[in-house]
Amino acid sequence: MALVTSTEMFKKAYEGGYAIGAFNVNNMEIVQGITEAAKEVNAPLILQVSSGARKYANHTYLMKLVEAAIIETNLPICLHLDHGDTFELCKSCIDGGFTSVMIDGSHHSFQDNIELTRKVVDYAHERGVVVEGELGRLAGIEDAVNVSDADAAFTNPAEVEEFVTKTGVDSLAIAIGTSHGAYKFKPGTKPQLRFDVLEEVEKRLPNFPIVLHGASSVIPEFVEMINGNGGKMPDAIGIPEDMLRQAAKMAVCKINIDSDLRLAMTGSIRKYFNEHPDHFDPRQYLSPARTAIKGLVKNKLVNVLGCDGKA
């Protein structure tokens, strides 16, 4: 098995009413935790790398980690650039072996977003690589992407057909109320997503894969593990899992998860150090972190995304 694009995954996910998990990776333990979970439940996977993660871990290391995961699991895995913000960055990932890139032109005007996205699509498609575009702006912070609540905007369904037709993108990220980071909804408020916007998009783009960013559920178990072991995270509310299940049954074919991985890893490392203050072997505290990621991802694949057994 070699790296694959998401084309086949999305087609089956759309027809089957489930979604593919797109998990952010930046080191070996995270890659191992995610891919071991997927292997156990036979799920297809998208592993994604932000520009920040690529700077942190280096392109070649990430490529080789993902190639190793394919050899070990024999699963269909798509390697995706998350939030490419320039043509040059997308080109560099395409030239370097990624099978999918996102060009996020959502901070530009509608016309400039179309123009930039079209340029990436032309380059990518000539080389067998697929492209995700974005319309609408999510609030929150994710590596270099920082959008204040005031600047966030739901996707305007009236724009999606023109955008997809003129750019030729293979999938589209939309903003319906999810956000980047661990603080998605204020404590005491009820999380809400604009399913009406999703429905309207789905009507206008039949059989077209939609992507949800910022879709971590901020699992309380891991927030408590952080705060119960010396951490100081403010109360956080994520996207309820039943909303993600609903989205997966609709046109949403790719659900991005990053913050939940970070929380699971940090929580288990904090717990480990609290219980073993005298230990200093990284293998000792990274093992439970990897196991926590594996457990978390397995639960997402089986109980939230519904993509188990679909590889």
Ligand SMILES: [Zn+2]
């Ligand atoms: Zn995102």
